[in-house]
Amino acid sequence: MSKHRTIKATVNGIAYERSVEPRLLLSDFLRQTLGLTGTHVGCEHGVCGACTVLIDGDSARACLYFAVQADGRHIETVEGLGTIDDLSPLQQEFREHHALQCGFCTPGMLMTCVDLLKKYPLASDAEIRDGLSGNLCRCTGYEHIVRAVRAAAARRGRKDDG
Ligand code: FES
Ligand code: FES
CATH class of the missing domain: 1.10.150.120 ([2Fe-2S]-binding domain)
Known part of the structure; x- marks a missing residue:
């Protein structure tokens, strides 16, 4: 039986469906699975805040979440704020x-x-x-x-x- 779980999450308004390992951190899901490297990883212990994203509108540390916990949620990352030509x-x-x-x-x-x-x-x-x-x-x-x-x-x- 596969250890992977399929999750559906909206990231910056785009719907994604991916198969992930239960142990995959949300920060690694964003950076490595989706290629959204704007979310930085510093301490990976919930201390530095570099990985902060919004989950259903509230700020949260992506290094303290598993990707499977993002199932059905709306995630916002820095890539969703603005572009280099159109800063927020x-x-x-x-x-x-x-x-x-x-x-x-x-x-x-x-x-x-x-x-x-x-x-x-x-x-x-x-x-x-x-x-x-x-x-x-x-x-x-x-x-x-x-x-x-x-x-x-x-x-x-x-x-x-x-
Ligand atoms: S990487 Fe430091 S709080 Fe998440
Ligand atoms: S860590 Fe260098 S600008 Fe904040």
Whole structure:
């Protein structure tokens, strides 16, 4: 009997059906099975936040999920935010405020911020810092990241386009 399980999941609006091993992590499913390498893998222990994606709209660590747990769910990754020629408003603020250096933490930071700004559209600095407290930036660019999210929240205040 095959050890594989067939799962159906929507990733960035596209429906996928794949046969996977039960032990396959969601992060590896996204990166290796679907080729969506925008989701980064750092610690693989739920500590760094680099692998953060949205599962049914809520931020979650893809390294702490098995792919089989994504069956029937809607996943959003950084590839679904914008393109190099058409950045999302949040990505534009990250660029504007130099909120990335090596960029390794950036996909996880962005996906965490999407969830944060959905829950707190006009997030205060305290809410931003608290919301990002589970994401590590090894380049220590936290101040610029907070500035970018602050600007995205202000942009939301002017127009709900964030
Ligand atoms: S790789 Fe998932 S939290 Fe670090
Ligand atoms: S920009 Fe390098 S880890 Fe954050």
